[in-house]
Structures are given as structure tokens and as C-alpha cells.
Amino acid sequence: MQAGESKDAIFEATGSTVGVNNVSFEVPEGQIFVVMGLSGSGKSTLVRMLNGLIRPTAGEILVDGEDIASCSPQTLRAVRRNKIAMVFQHFALFPHLSVADNAAYGLKIKGVGTSERRKRAQIALEQVGLGAYTDSAPDELSGGMQQRVGLARALATDPEVLLMDEPFGALDPLIRREVQDELLRLQKALRKTIVFITHDLNEALLLGDQIAIMKDGKLVQVGTAQEIVDHPTDDYVAAFVADIDRGKVFTAESVAEQPVFLQLGTDTAETAVQSMEDVQRNALYVMNGEDIAGVVTYQDAAAAVRTDGVTLADVVSSDFQTVDADTALSELYAPASNGLPIAVTDDNNRLLGVVEPGAVLAQLSGEPAASVDAAAAAKP
Structure with a gap:
């Protein structure tokens, strides 16, 4: 073994089987x-x-x-x-x-x-x-x-x-x-x-x-x-x-990214549009302090910018998905199908990360995250 002989060669020469080798x-x-x-x-x-x-x-x-x-x-x-x-x-x-x-x-x-x-x-x-x-x-x-x-x-x-x-x-x-x-x-x-x-x-x-x-x-x-x-x-x-x-x-945690989010009372529809363009996302979560107020899409925020009297709060949707960090990716198929980011939260419902639908698909396909379909990560 110390001379580098193989398991089969040692058995042929000595009749002894190498059971465990330098483990x-x-x-x-x-x-x-x-x-x-x-x-x-x-x-x-x-x-x-x-x-x-x-x-x-x-x-x-x-x-x-x-x-x-x-x-x-x-x-x-x-x-x-x-x-x-x-x-x-x-x-x-x-x-x-x-x-x-x-x-x-x-x-x-x-x-x-x-x-x-x-x-x-x-x-x-x-x-x-x-x-x-x-x-x-x-x-x-x-x-x-x-x-x-x-x-x-x-x-x-x-x-x-x-x-x-x-x-x-x-x-x-x-x-x-x-x-x-x-x-x-x-x-x-x-x-x-x-x-x-x-x-x-x-x-x-x-x-x-x-x-x-x-x-x-x-x-x-x-x-x-x-x-x-x-x-x-x-x-x-x-x-x-x-x-x-x-x-x-793989789990939600394995594909989650640090969340980029907006704050009610601080951000506006205009800053929401700018933030989504900066990070190339078509939707972002909106927080009310440490609580999740909802999610806003690029389309809705842009429409609010063009409409007098419509604020960011008016276009925030409460229809969003949350999962634990250890949720299996197989359980994210359905939540990812609506095209919106999935919120990863802790036991106190605090936002820990965000899973983009494209990241789920990339991990399931075994491809690098960088090769995710452009439609999932493209600039809105």
C-alpha cells in the first residue's frame, strides 16, 4: 500500500483484502x-x-x-x-x-x-x-x-x-x-x-x-x-x-439572496422604480418597520408614478409567499410560478432573504446562477 499498489494488485499478490485505506x-x-x-x-x-x-x-x-x-x-x-x-x-x-x-x-x-x-x-x-x-x-x-x-x-x-x-x-x-x-x-x-x-x-x-x-x-x-x-x-x-x-x-436558504427592500413612509413609487432598475428586479418587498407590508412590482410602481394621487402604499400587494430557510426547493415550484420573489422568514416573520424564481429554476437544472434565463433576472 505504501508503495502505491492498488487494492486488486495487493489481493492478487498476498490474498489479503484492503478493507480501509488511509481514511x-x-x-x-x-x-x-x-x-x-x-x-x-x-x-x-x-x-x-x-x-x-x-x-x-x-x-x-x-x-x-x-x-x-x-x-x-x-x-x-x-x-x-x-x-x-x-x-x-x-x-x-x-x-x-x-x-x-x-x-x-x-x-x-x-x-x-x-x-x-x-x-x-x-x-x-x-x-x-x-x-x-x-x-x-x-x-x-x-x-x-x-x-x-x-x-x-x-x-x-x-x-x-x-x-x-x-x-x-x-x-x-x-x-x-x-x-x-x-x-x-x-x-x-x-x-x-x-x-x-x-x-x-x-x-x-x-x-x-x-x-x-x-x-x-x-x-x-x-x-x-x-x-x-x-x-x-x-x-x-x-x-x-x-x-x-x-x-x-437544496433548500430556500441555498438560493436566497440578501433582501433589497423598500420602506413605507420613506420610499415613494419613484424610488421603488429606481431601486428595481438598479438591482435589475421586477419586484421588491416593502417593509413597515421590521414587518413585511407586502410586495410591489415594477409595472405597478411605474403606473403609480404616471398617475396623480397614487402612492407606493396604494400599489403594495399583500398577496406574497413566505417560506422557512430550510424549506426544500421542491416545495417552491408553485410559489415560484407566479414570477414574484419569495420571502424567506424566521419564526418571528422577519425577512431574512429573498428567493427569485429564476434562482429556483437554475438550481434545479444544475446550472450556475449566472446562466439563469434572462427573463427571470433582466432589467425591467
């Missing part, structure tokens, strides 16, 4: 870090290294400064019991134990007393929506529910790090999406540090704060979903993301 990454606390790749890319080997199931031949694996790669068996057991939990693809539930006892199993290994582990298991089951199934047997539950029991078992020990090795791979598509949504809901509340393994790019894009794409044991790109879709590092990554629905990856 380096850092997972910030509270994030979901998704590792994805095709079968044989090394992703499952990688996740098994993170809890010491496979020892690397070189390198370090640091969890809170503790090197899992070189620590003693006693230290490794302590890390597994107190800091790391794993959720498996095929549930790995004990068929002879109840749902509650399965959820409490990690606590039992830690030596937690019966009443306390029952209490904590119940809390974990309620977190995943299975509080009413504590005394059921695993085979009485659906596949999605069984996987939630596996997740509850991991959560019951209150680990700092969750390792999830293709945990939803055995589920039907509809159930899989339900459990993905459940994980996102839990993560929003619990903010665990999660390393999630998958071969499904759509799943990676949905779940990952950061995504690492593996090929032949190496990381070929690490970034956010938007970075990977917008700027694939090579042809391999580009082929992965070629058919992705960009409308589900």
Missing part, C-alpha cells in the same frame, strides 16, 4: 455522519473499527481522546459499555426476551439493577414510539418496530456515539422512510453523535449532516449533501448523484 475524518458532536458506498467499498469494515470489532493495522481511532485502535481490552470494554452503542441491520433481538428486556439488555451488561433498567428501557421505548409494547415478544412486531427496539436498546444506555450499520436496509421502502423520519425526530431532540452506514444515496442525503463516499476502501469525497450534489469531486461521485432530485437536496 481520515472527524465527526463533530451531535451530528449524523453518513458513510456510503457500493458493496465492497469498505464502509462496514470502517464502522466495525470504530468500536473495536476489527482492529486496524495502522492509525488511530479517537473517541474523546481515547485511542480505540491501541487501547487495552479493559478500556475497550469500558468504551463499548459507556460511550458507544451499535444498531445492526438485522435487528439482532433476542427472540426469547420481551421487548422491554431486549431494550434493557445493554443496561444489564453494565450491571444496572432490575428496576432501574426497566425504567430506563421504558423511557427509551417511549422515545421510539413503542411504550405500549414492553411486554410483547419481538416476533409480534413488524420489521420497522423491531428495528425501533434495536434503536431503543442503544438509546437506553445513553451512549455518546451511535454506530448504525445499514440499520434500515432490511425494511420495506415505506417502513424504511417511516423509521428514517423517526430517527430524524429523535436526533432533533437528543442530538447524538451518529455514524450511519448506507449504500442508499437518497438515505444519505436525507439523514447526513456530513456525507463521506467510499470507493475501494478510500474516501473519495466528504461534504454536505448540497456540496456533493453541486460539486462532485470526480466522475465516480458525479455518476452517484446524476439522477438525484435536486429539489429535495
Whole structure:
């Protein structure tokens, strides 16, 4: 490997497979870090290294400064019991134990007393929506529910790090999406540090704060979903993301611009026309202090200039669209169709940015913003 030989050449010469090759990454606390790749890319080997199931031949694996790669068996057991939990693809539930006892199993290994582990298991089951199934047997539950029991078992020990090795791979598509949504809901509340393994790019894009794409044991790109879709590092990554629905990856925030706006009581129809010509926009938002009063178009402002007694306030329209910053672009199709800018607002309805219809179309097409159809950004 140090001489630069390929994975295939090393296998042919030695009979040994290079599972993970010089991989380096850092997972910030509270994030979901998704590792994805095709079968044989090394992703499952990688996740098994993170809890010491496979020892690397070189390198370090640091969890809170503790090197899992070189620590003693006693230290490794302590890390597994107190800091790391794993959720498996095929549930790995004990068929002879109840749902509650399965959820409490990690606590039992830690030596937690019966009443306390029952209490904590119940809390974990309620977190995943299975509080009413504590005394059921695993085979009485659906596949999605069984996987939630596996997740509850991991959560019951209150680990700092969750390792999830293709945990939803055995589920039907509809159930899989339900459990993905459940994980996102839990993560929003619990903010665990999660390393999630998958071969499904759509799943990676949905779940990952950061995504690492593996090929032949190496990381070929690490970034956010938007970075990977917008700027694939090579042809391999580009082929992965070629058919992705960009409308589900990008958000209003990703195409929003700093708002140029007018103020009631200060601006006039004349200054509105001049402002729109200066910034080459056919409509601008009008503010009343920090509140959005409405939107005015170039056509209406110009008409007001030509008509005696008509002010800017008279031509401001209250028929405008607002969205949150994290609204998916797919949800902006309809609002963008009327040709007016879309207001991006916060929880207090304050104007954070403006999305021009042309910017939505440009991002969905994968073209640079500068190449937006001239009709969407032309000088009015």
C-alpha cells in the first residue's frame, strides 16, 4: 500500500483484502455522519473499527481522546459499555426476551439493577414510539418496530456515539422512510453523535449532516449533501448523484439572496422604480418597520408614478409567499410560478432573504446562477 499498489494488485499478490485505506475524518458532536458506498467499498469494515470489532493495522481511532485502535481490552470494554452503542441491520433481538428486556439488555451488561433498567428501557421505548409494547415478544412486531427496539436498546444506555450499520436496509421502502423520519425526530431532540452506514444515496442525503463516499476502501469525497450534489469531486461521485432530485437536496436558504427592500413612509413609487432598475428586479418587498407590508412590482410602481394621487402604499400587494430557510426547493415550484420573489422568514416573520424564481429554476437544472434565463433576472 505504501508503495502505491492498488487494492486488486495487493489481493492478487498476498490474498489479503484492503478493507480501509488511509481514511481520515472527524465527526463533530451531535451530528449524523453518513458513510456510503457500493458493496465492497469498505464502509462496514470502517464502522466495525470504530468500536473495536476489527482492529486496524495502522492509525488511530479517537473517541474523546481515547485511542480505540491501541487501547487495552479493559478500556475497550469500558468504551463499548459507556460511550458507544451499535444498531445492526438485522435487528439482532433476542427472540426469547420481551421487548422491554431486549431494550434493557445493554443496561444489564453494565450491571444496572432490575428496576432501574426497566425504567430506563421504558423511557427509551417511549422515545421510539413503542411504550405500549414492553411486554410483547419481538416476533409480534413488524420489521420497522423491531428495528425501533434495536434503536431503543442503544438509546437506553445513553451512549455518546451511535454506530448504525445499514440499520434500515432490511425494511420495506415505506417502513424504511417511516423509521428514517423517526430517527430524524429523535436526533432533533437528543442530538447524538451518529455514524450511519448506507449504500442508499437518497438515505444519505436525507439523514447526513456530513456525507463521506467510499470507493475501494478510500474516501473519495466528504461534504454536505448540497456540496456533493453541486460539486462532485470526480466522475465516480458525479455518476452517484446524476439522477438525484435536486429539489429535495437544496433548500430556500441555498438560493436566497440578501433582501433589497423598500420602506413605507420613506420610499415613494419613484424610488421603488429606481431601486428595481438598479438591482435589475421586477419586484421588491416593502417593509413597515421590521414587518413585511407586502410586495410591489415594477409595472405597478411605474403606473403609480404616471398617475396623480397614487402612492407606493396604494400599489403594495399583500398577496406574497413566505417560506422557512430550510424549506426544500421542491416545495417552491408553485410559489415560484407566479414570477414574484419569495420571502424567506424566521419564526418571528422577519425577512431574512429573498428567493427569485429564476434562482429556483437554475438550481434545479444544475446550472450556475449566472446562466439563469434572462427573463427571470433582466432589467425591467
